[in-house]
Amino acid sequence: MIVCHLNRRFKHYCLGALVLYIFVFYVFEVFHLFGTCPPQDPIDVVYTWVNGSDPRFLENLKFYVKKYDSWIDFSRYDDKYELMFSLRSLEKYAPWIRHVFIVTNGQIPSWLNLDYERVSLVTHEEIFEDTFNVPSFSSPAIEMHLHRIPGLSKRFIYFNDDIFLQSPLFLDDFYSPSRGFLVYLSTLLPPCSPECSWLFVADGHCDDVCNNPKCQMDGGDCDSNPKTLHGDVILDDHDIENITYLAQNFSHKLAQHETINISQLIQQHNRKILLLDKLRRHKTRKKTITDPYTASLQHTNRILNDFYGFSVRKVPAHAPIMIDKDIMNEMQRKFQKHFDKTARNRLRSVDDIQFAFSYYYYIIHEKKIAGIDQIFDKFDTDSSGVWSENEIRTVMTKLYELPLNDEAFRHFASILINCSNSDFVVTKNFVKKCHTLAQILETQFATEHRFKFELIKDSDKKLVTFKMLNSNLTQVINQLDDIRRNARKFVCLNDNLDHSQTTNNDVIQRLMFDFYTSLFPVPSKFELPQQYKNRFSYIEDYNLLMEKKHEKFLLACVLLFMILSIVFSKKLCKLIKVLVV
Secondary structure, rough: OOOHHHHHHHHHHHHHHHHHHHHHHHHHHHHHHHHOOOOOOEEEEEEOOOOOOOOOHHHHHHHHHHOOOOOOHHHOOOOHHHHHHHHHHHHHHHHOOOOOEEEEEOEOOOOOOOOOOOOEEEEEEOOOOOOHHHOOOOOHHHHHOOOOOOOOOOOOEEEEOEEEEEEOOOHOOOOEEOOOEEEEEEEEEEOOEEEEEEHHOOOOOOOOOOOOOOOOOHHHHOOOOOOOOOOOOOOOOHHHHHHHHHHHOOHHHHHHHOOOOHOOOOOOOOHHHHHHHHHHHHHHOOOOOOOHHHHHHHHHHHHHHHHHOOOOEEEOOOOEEEEEEHHHHHHHHHOOHHHHHHHHHHOOOOOOHHHHHHHHHHHHHHEEEEEEHHHHHHHHOOOOEEOOOOHHHHHHHOOOOOOHHHHHHHHHHHHHHHHOOOOOOOEEEHHHHHHHHHHHHHHHHOOOOOOEEEEOHHHHHHHHEEEEEOOOOOOOHHHHHHHOOOOOOOOEEEOOOOOOHHOOOOOOHHHHHHHHHHOOOOOOOOEOOOOOOOOOEEHHHHHHHHHHHHHHHHHHHHHHHHHHHHHHHHHHHHHHHHHHH
């Protein structure tokens, strides 16, 4: 009886445990479904970092600056613990990141926990295709090799160490199946010469100030037979009012049934804006000083113009960027000559390919050619193999001005009737044999974007905060307060301190450290405990120490094995003697 009673009680316990397990399992699944779910494919983060106050680094840098008879702002390499606080923000707002790779010239941050399994140091020698180009002090040269990191995820997010997060980060901040790649853009590209905006180049009007090599000879506008056309024109929100005004001025034409579409209105508007901008620039002629970064942007833009045609382009915002390794490899093959030159530049140069700028516009400009099969399937939404009346109407909305009128229907019907002597069904084979329709469809739909993307044109007004810090203490305090008040997802604090003002700079550095600490007071797992710091500043010294430790450990293991062998061999001999006797 007691045994049966215990068995019954045991069954009840088992049943209760099973019910509890099922309940917890479904609660977890619901939480997982509606909560913050990690992405299916692993995503890693890559940082580039350098300690510019290291004497060994500075000595090496000065050698190459002198060798190439160059000039460089040594202060731009200063380390103000930006990476440490960026990692704190990453751990707080993006815990789903699988692994962090920190690319250095071999240096080790004194505070970095090298034993943490989610972080790895990567040296330039490990990723440069041609190690002859190492050491490199050029960020464009280093960035173009990041996708070669061993073990890196197929898609990864590249952070500058002076960027940190102020709100949760998700995968769809960079890519989603519905929106494609998110392209974060900021201001228009700086002028190609002091008096010539890129807006003037290839705009159909000859501008003498643009008729120079830097502006690619005004895009051919000053030739007797211009061969170029202006590319995409990027309009700001406030321009919509002007377009509406133009539309009202054309109302009399619309009343006379003349066809005026939005592209014509935009073209008229742009001519007006360009003319006003030219007049303004001629009145306020200013000579601008071009730094290597701006010059390399112009250089990259000229390359893009050569490959894709003239277009108005914007500079990428100061935000992290997601890189697809396959796309990066394709792009480098396409622009191989220019990327090879960038890789050979040990210092920043005016003929560098700019990493984010070129990558974003490769995604934007790459096109693919679709055949009749693909075009037909695109509109055959029910996959029936036959275009229904609704599907035909969708095609017509892409070919004719809206609203669709009787003339449009008669025109399209006549094309279909001329391709058949009897009743017809619009199948894929019918479209192929109807040469007039096939030609219209190919002209309109054959060329389309290869990658799906969405432009975030004014990201610096919504999602990105960029502050250029100078040596004015009051201005810096106001800038930091503005970040506190207007929290945005991405924040970049760029160092533009005047390093002759040492007193102010010391105060500003302490102020920045306190500011970072106020936002992220809790140390991350990427850091050593505060009372410890790394013994070595370079990975080669650290690896040498670890090799010696491994050698000592191996030697100890061998000695232990030998001692145990001797001890056990004696015992074994005694045992054998006993058994024999």
